Amino acid sequence: xxxxxxxxxxxxxxxxxxxxxxxxxxxxxxxxxxxxxxxxxxxxxxxxxxxxxxxxxxxxxxxxxxxxxxxxxxxxxxxxxxxxxxxxxxxxxxxxxxxxxxxxxxxxxxxxxxxxxxxxxxxxxxxxxxxxxxxxxxxxxxxxxxxxxxxxxxxxxxxxxxxxxxxxxxxxxxxxxxxxxxxxxxxxxxxxxxxxxxxxxxxxxxxxxxxxxxxxxxxxxxxxxxxxxxxxxxxxxxxxxxxxxxxxxxxxxxxxxxxxxxxxxxxxxxxxxxxxxxxxxxxxxxxxxxxxxxxxxxxxxxxxxxxxxxxxxxxxxxxxxxxxxxxxxxxxxxxxxxxxxxxxxxxxxxxxxxxxxxxxxxxxxxxxxxxxxxxxxxxxxx
Numbered sequence: 001x002x003x004x005x006x007x008x009x010x011x012x013x014x015x016x017x018x019x020x021x022x023x024x025x026x027x028x029x030x031x032x033x034x035x036x037x038x039x040x041x042x043x044x045x046x047x048x049x050x051x052x053x054x055x056x057x058x059x060x061x062x063x064x065x066x067x068x069x070x071x072x073x074x075x076x077x078x079x080x081x082x083x084x085x086x087x088x089x090x091x092x093x094x095x096x097x098x099x100x101x102x103x104x105x106x107x108x109x110x111x112x113x114x115x116x117x118x119x120x121x122x123x124x125x126x127x128x129x130x131x132x133x134x135x136x137x138x139x140x141x142x143x144x145x146x147x148x149x150x151x152x153x154x155x156x157x158x159x160x161x162x163x164x165x166x167x168x169x170x171x172x173x174x175x176x177x178x179x180x181x182x183x184x185x186x187x188x189x190x191x192x193x194x195x196x197x198x199x200x201x202x203x204x205x206x207x208x209x210x211x212x213x214x215x216x217x218x219x220x221x222x223x224x225x226x227x228x229x230x231x232x233x234x235x236x237x238x239x240x241x242x243x244x245x246x247x248x249x250x251x252x253x254x255x256x257x258x259x260x261x262x263x264x265x266x267x268x269x270x271x272x273x274x275x276x277x278x279x280x281x282x283x284x285x286x287x288x289x290x291x292x293x294x295x296x297x298x299x300x301x302x303x304x305x306x307x308x309x310x311x312x313x314x315x316x317x318x319x320x321x322x323x324x325x326x327x328x329x330x331x332x333x334x335x336x337x338x339x340x341x342x343x344x345x346x347x348x349x350x351x352x353x354x355x356x357x358x359x360x361x362x363x364x365x366x367x368x369x370x371x372x373x374x375x376x377x378x379x380x381x382x
Contacts, residue, residue, distance in 0.1 A: 014123060018130040023139055030131050030142035033124055037149035046118075047104040049075060049094065052111055057082045067094060067108075086116035124150075125161050132165050132174075144169065144180055148187040151199075160198035163188055167202045170214060178213060185217035192233075193224040200225050204236045212245040219248055223255035227262045229269025231276065234259065238280050241290060256292045263299055263334055271334075274299040278308050285311065291327035298334030309335065 017029035047069070054064040063082040067075050067090075076097045080090050091106055108116040128150075131143035147169075150162040166184050175181050192199035199221070206218035219240050225233035237259070240252035262270040278300035284293045294315055300308035312335065315328030 014127050018127040023136050026131060026134060026139045027142045029127055030146045033127060034146040034149045037153040046107045047102060048107045048109055050111060051086055051108050051116060053085050065090060088117060091117050128165055132169055140174055141180060144175060144184055148184060151187040151191050159191060163191060163198045163202055185221060189221040192221050200230055200233055204232055207236055207240055212248060215243060215248045216251060219251045219255060223258055226255055226259050227270060229273040231273045234273045234277060238277055241284055253290055253292045256296060260295055271299050275303040278305045282307060289324055291323055294324060294327040295331045298331030302335035302338035
């Protein structure tokens with residue numbers, strides 16, 4: 001385990017720098033937080049220590065404190081100033097004593113569970129809340145860099161707070177540089193790919209932003225959690241298919257195609273999340289007929305949604321549009337992955353008797369995917 005190291009300056013000093021009237025001090029505060037995050041010295045699990053002070057005060061004015069982990073093991077026995085026995089001095093000494101054995105952020109509590117002291121994570125959050133409200137653009141850019149570093153280094157509470165602060169900056173229009181905004185969304189996207197719920201929430205909210213570029217960043221960010229079966233991400237991605245901006249719509253359809261590939265590769269989470277959006281899919285198909293949405297109806301049809309299946313069968317017989325018909329057949333293949341003999345029979349019929357070479361080829365491909373997925377018994381009718 002890497003050694004856990006404190007801030008090079010105290011939390012109090014960091015707060016003073018962040019609140020300073022000197023812009024260089026405020027930039028220094030942001031840079032200190034960024035450096036800390038880049039060294040991955042934040043966001044670890046809390047290590048709670050109970051501290052018990054000896055009632056006797058020594059002749060030199062010091063006191064004796066013994067510290068115990070939650071498991072009851074003694075982690076330190078230290079001489080401390082009697083007037084401030086449980087402050088930052090004790091915390092710093094315990095961190096030195098434990099060294100690389102310290103498994104997370106140090107938190108000191110009394111015997112009755114009262115918080116006595118905690119390491120710098122809360123101080124960092126306070127500092128960043130101060131800096132993100134700054135009117136100086138260079139300070140704000142430095143704060144954004146610090147927030148991005150925290151998001152990249154940590155998947156805990158501090159990362160969630162950093163994501164929320166970064167998103168508020170974007171919403172307020174405080175960041176005029178689109179490249180800086182793109183970098184911010186890249187960091188949040190990486191967090192979303194790691195399963196960060198605050199990151200997914202930010203992207204969902206961003207779809208209501210007036211700036212098309214922000215909505216585009218959000219749609220790109222939702223692709224990975226949607227593929228993983230995150231229901232909010234799937235729902236938001238489908239809503240974006242109707243966005244007024246053509247680039248956002250195109251990227252939403254690209255994300256849906258990635259989700260469909262995950263379904264065809266056997267992801268049950270992806271299939272279930274898509275099947276739960278049957279009504280939304282049908283509404284989109286009524287307004288327009290994106291081929292990706294038609295294919296997606298297969299997830300709902302395979303889960304027993306009668307109207308989704310009926311719609312797919314109608315589209316599969318579309319005589320004037322081979323692309324739509326082939327998409328419907330692909331959707332039937334996804335539906336048949338659930339092992340329905342009736343759907344397998346429908347695909348067999350299309351493969352054997354349809355006059356369109358493209359549709360027959362798609363039907364054969366869908367049945368081949370079923371064989372790969374293990375639905376051999378259902379295909380005995382073929």
